[in-house]
Amino acid sequence: MSELKLVVFDVDGTLVDSQGDIVAAMGAAFASVGAPAPTRADVLSIVGLSLEIAIPRLAPQCSAAEHTHMVATYRDSYASLRAKSVISETSPLYPGARSAIEALHARPHTLLGVATGKSRRGLDVLMEGHDLGHFFVTRQVCDFHPSKPHPAMLQAALAEAGVGPEQAIMIGDTSFDMEMARSAGVAAIGVSWGYHAVESLALADRVIHDFAELLPAIDQIWNVAYE
Structure with missing residues (x-):
């Protein structure tokens, strides 16, 4: 495996x-x-x-x-x-986002991806503006897939990364993200600081309220420990 x-x-x-x-x-x-x-x-x-x-x-x-x-x-x-x-200024990273991305990227055998309703053009500009592109091995956008909550974006990300659904986690702020993850057989972590009410994240395995909680939540889902 x-x-x-x-x-x-x-x-x-x-x-x-x-x-x-x-x-x-x-x-x-x-x-x-x-x-x-x-x-x-x-x-x-x-x-x-x-x-x-x-x-x-x-x-x-x-x-x-x-x-x-x-x-x-x-x-x-x-x-x-x-x-x-x-x-x-107009699309700032949420506090702690970059640190969390960098910490996950530094972990062995851990790949990062994006699944977004943005267009390829919009995502590329955002990635370039925040210098984030080099962290993500797979970037799935609305240009080539049905809209969330259809699982196509996650399924494509899994295939591109060579990872099974049981070894993947989706992080998102909307009910669409949670439903997409469930449809793809992928675990889900909801974030409370986004655009949907926390009550709409009922399908999440965990809901976090700060990026500092993300890595521990991931480790709990996968039941792994890092020094």
């Missing part, structure tokens, strides 16, 4: 707080078709879903053609906001 283990992170609401740009880009998308902007709470409730699923859920009154236009406007607006800003 392979000794390799895989820890897969969600991005928005888990590693970075990007809600400002997400809400602004969604506002631009709605304005492009003359629809009233959704509330911040409503926008954050769909973070993690692909835009093709999220926007119709937020704007059921709009037509399919309008949804398509809104998706394109959101992507362009989000990219424009990114180009005009400093990522460390």
